[in-house]
Amino acid sequence: MKQSTSTQDYLKHIYELTECGLPASTNDMARKLNIKPASVTGMIQKLATEKPALVEYQKHQGVTLTPAGRRAALEVIRHHRLLETWLVQTLGYSWDEVHEEAERLEHVISEDFERRIAAALGNPARDPHGELIPTADLKMPEDDSTPLSALRPNQTATIQRVIAQDPNLLRHLESLGLTPGIQIEIMEYSPFDNNLTVKVGRKVNVLGLNITTKIFVEIK
Amino acid sequence: MKQSTSTQDYLKHIYELTECGLPASTNDMARKLNIKPASVTGMIQKLATEKPALVEYQKHQGVTLTPAGRRAALEVIRHHRLLETWLVQTLGYSWDEVHEEAERLEHVISEDFERRIAAALGNPARDPHGELIPTADLKMPEDDSTPLSALRPNQTATIQRVIAQDPNLLRHLESLGLTPGIQIEIMEYSPFDNNLTVKVGRKVNVLGLNITTKIFVEIK
DNA sequence: CGTAAAATTTAGGTAAGGCTAAATATATTT
DNA sequence: AAATATATTTAGCCTTACCTAAATTTTACG
Structure with missing residues (x-):
């Protein structure tokens, strides 16, 4: 097993x-x-x-x-995301540093360890990147977010998750203020290159598809 | 490497x-x-x-x-003992539960992780069993403790370390109050079976060689 | 529709790190 | 010192999970 x-x-x-x-x-x-x-x-x-x-x-x-394969996959993903959350919250890792460490730990922790960190963290629903954490009974919660790339001018949204492991990209996004929970507003859309001009706080940035397809938001 | x-x-x-x-x-x-x-x-x-x-x-x-082999061994032992300490202190493991978990984790944590838990714990000198933790530069500190089996009536001592991983033995020792830091006094010695009668707090127990050779103390 | 390109699979090989059975060293007993 | 017992090593084999090179699909296009 x-x-x-x-x-x-x-x-x-x-x-x-x-x-x-x-x-x-x-x-x-x-x-x-x-x-x-x-x-x-x-x-x-x-x-x-x-x-x-x-x-x-x-x-x-x-x-x-198969169903058995999916359960096993969700178990590993749950380990990974709980570990990332926990490395950030208790050991001061930043969101660009956790992936590699969790990648190795996820395979060796016991179910007991999993339960203990889940409890210590208050059974979090999302990891530091905003990714949903599979539940203890191995169901993946529904995700209702939209890729930022689908938004158009005048729409307002909250960043929910960021799909990226590359530390450089993550540090870049953080420097732009594009992290889970943050409010954004679409200012412009350029149909030729699919660039979006996005307001974050009082800063305005032009984001290419490479970034906008990796950020998922909840539309206001 | x-x-x-x-x-x-x-x-x-x-x-x-x-x-x-x-x-x-x-x-x-x-x-x-x-x-x-x-x-x-x-x-x-x-x-x-x-x-x-x-x-x-x-x-x-x-x-x-060889020196290279010893360094590698001390690195693993440092990982193991820091992990045990940290599992006990931050996740509420008891001293009989940590060995197995640390046994798997010790091989996969990064040097960064090692530094972070060492710092979070305040660079502890000993693990939950009282075993010395190799230093960051991989020296094993000197140990000056004596096996309890070497003590004789009227001697007083403080328990410093317990050499055991077996959870059953560890739970037994804990139930007798025989844990690091505890003061004990030798009441009697039986030369035929090498039993020692030991006073712990206000309790008195007769301990066989199997136990007295696994407890190391500092004589007062 | 036929052919070239791209994707996939097969066949055969390697390195780790286990195992068993048989051979050989070392230790113990008489 | 011989004989037996115990410890250790050798030889040969297995599994996992990777690799390369060659064969085969599948897909894409003129």
């Missing part, structure tokens, strides 16, 4: 790649996991033939999670 | 087995690591031929640490 670190990483990444509803491709997996596509094929074939199958796999058709 | 979990475990156990000054035998290692003696031989041969050799090894003569 307890998977290897490697298996847990595969399941977590399949979960993330299939959130859009489509199967995860071998190539995308390889890129995300930083290993060769041939290795992905091999591993996925193994995961598909485990006793309770963890993934659904048809040659050349990509891979999806 | 960064070793595998397995290598770190070998080095840690060699450190512990050679604290008495003698090389660690293949059999003792196998028993401590819970693997077969043949596997130990193989692994030790590998450790002896690493680029900076981690162990000194002569066939049939047991194994000792």
Whole structure:
């Protein structure tokens, strides 16, 4: 029942790649996991033939999670997000420093440890990036946020989550004041390059698609 | 420079087995690591031929640490003991619950994490069992304690450390009040079975060698 | 529709770190 | 000192999870 670190990483990444509803491709997996596509094929074939199958796999058709695989993925994601929250809150990590550390810890903490930090943090709903934390019974809460890239002038919104692990990007966003909970207002939209001019506090910034697709907001 | 979990475990156990000054035998290692003696031989041969050799090894003569191996071992031991301290102090673990969790975490935390918990704890000198924590520059502090088994009637002492990981033993000791910092007084000594009658607070207990060799004290 | 490009899979190999069984050293006993 | 017992090592094998190179799909396009 307890998977290897490697298996847990595969399941977590399949979960993330299939959130859009489509199967995860071998190539995308390889890129995300930083290993060769041939290795992905091999591993996925193994995961598909485990006793309770963890993934659904048809040659050349990509891979999806079975219910058992999804539970295992959510367990790891819960560990990761609780750990990030806890590193920030109790050890003073900043939001750009936590990912790497949580990436290693997530595979080795016990269920007891998980319960203890969840309780110590007051069972938080979101991690420092605003990502939703799967519940203790491994359900992923509904997310009703919209990508910032979909907003248009005169709309007002609150930043809910930021999808990024790259420390440089995170530090950049923080320097712009673009962090969860912050209010923003759309000033302009440029249809050719999809740039949005956004007011944050009293500052105004022009943001490209690269940024606006990674910030999710709740429209006022 | 960064070793595998397995290598770190070998080095840690060699450190512990050679604290008495003698090389660690293949059999003792196998028993401590819970693997077969043949596997130990193989692994030790590998450790002896690493680029900076981690162990000194002569066939049939047991194994000792090189300076590089000792540093690596102390690093892991520092992680372990800081983690135990921190699990107890910040997450409410009891001293019999921490060992297993620290055993897994010690291999994956970063140097940054180590520094942060050390600072948060105020650079503690000892872990919850009273064991000395190697310093940040990887020196093991001198220990001047005496095994309780060496005391005789009318001597008074303070418990300094308890060498045990078994949760049942630890819970038993706690129920007897035998924890670090506690004052004790020797009432009687039985030369045939080496039992000591010890006064702890207002309670008196008769302790066998199995216990008295695992408790180290500072004589008043 | 056929071909080139891109994606995927197969086949065979490697490094870690375990295991068992058999061989060899060392230690103990008589 | 021989004989047995115990400890250790060697040899050969297994699993996990990766890799490269070659074969095969699938997709995309002229």
